[in-house]
Amino acid sequence: MPNLDQKIIENLAAIRERMAQAAISAGRSPDDIQLVAVTKYVGLPETAALLEAGCRDLGESRPQQLWEKADHPELAAAHWHLIGHLQRNKVRRTLPLVELIHSVDSLRLLETVNEAAEQLGQRKRVLLEVNCSGEAEKHGLTTSSLMEMLSELPALRHVEVCGLMTMAARSGGEVVAGKNFSALRQLRDVAQQSAPPEVTLTELSMGMSHDFEVAIREGATIVRVGSLLFEGVGLRE
Ligand SMILES: *Cc1c(COP(=O)(O)O)cnc(C)c1O
Numbered sequence: 001m002p003n004l005d006q007k008i009i010e011n012l013a014a015i016r017e018r019m020a021q022a023a024i025s026a027g028r029s030p031d032d033i034q035l036v037a038v039t040k041y042v043g044l045p046e047t048a049a050l051l052e053a054g055c056r057d058l059g060e061s062r063p064q065q066l067w068e069k070a071d072h073p074e075l076a077a078a079h080w081h082l083i084g085h086l087q088r089n090k091v092r093r094t095l096p097l098v099e100l101i102h103s104v105d106s107l108r109l110l111e112t113v114n115e116a117a118e119q120l121g122q123r124k125r126v127l128l129e130v131n132c133s134g135e136a137e138k139h140g141l142t143t144s145s146l147m148e149m150l151s152e153l154p155a156l157r158h159v160e161v162c163g164l165m166t167m168a169a170r171s172g173g174e175v176v177a178g179k180n181f182s183a184l185r186q187l188r189d190v191a192q193q194s195a196p197p198e199v200t201l202t203e204l205s206m207g208m209s210h211d212f213e214v215a216i217r218e219g220a221t222i223v224r225v226g227s228l229l230f231e232g233v234g235l236r237e
Contacts, residue, residue, distance in 0.1 A: 022216040038226030070097040117158035133169035163203025177211040181218035
């Protein structure tokens with residue numbers, strides 16, 4: 001479907017351009033911000049089109065969908081990011097397939113990831129998800145539970161906690177999103193100061209289709225963009 005592919009390639013280029021502009025306006029280098037293309041709305045052809053257009057970092061929010069796509073030979077070159085809730089019984093199957101888990105939201109889950117990574121003989125990069133909006137239906141650590149976890153991290157030698165992830169409030173618009181993102185950045189700064197010396201929290205995964213520019217202004221190093229990539233293509237969800 002060449003037209004569909006063409007539209008995705010155009011959308012991708014437009015998003016990359018907006019990311020670069022947002023970075024420059026914020027006095028940052030565009031190279032310091034990574035795009036994770038969220039493919040949860042689309043099937044194999046659209047996902048393959050993205051990969052072919054040079055977008056290798058792909059995100060899925062459901063482990064089963066990630067498994068299916070990661071198994072597909074046409075998508076073998078992708079670097080997968082799990083951005084949604086991970087149940088502990090799905091860790092073992094998910095871990096070998098992913099580059100980065102954005103959504104570790106409890107110490108128990110982190111311990112399970114650590115054990116599975118040890119069995120794989122790997123050290124896995126993960127982010128801790130924080131609930132910055134306070135919305136009850138969202139996953140994510142509270143500020144105090146994050147601060148309590150920090151001292152446990154050096155003992156978990158097969159995971160490298162390299163930053164934080166959040167989602168902005170669903171309906172707050174850009175102003176509220178900006179506050180949520182700025183709160184995550186400040187929390188990262190505070191956490192970094194009280195963390196043991198072997199912990200380095202560099203990454204801030206924040207910003208989606210409606211608020212990625214705000215997130216870049218507030219210090220995002222990774223943005224996760226889905227629906228905007230497939231505008232004019234037709235979404236599954
Ligand atoms: C779906 C999803 C995204 C992408 O959202 P869009 O608004 O479609 O860009 C980003 N992050 C998470 C955690 C998601 O579940």
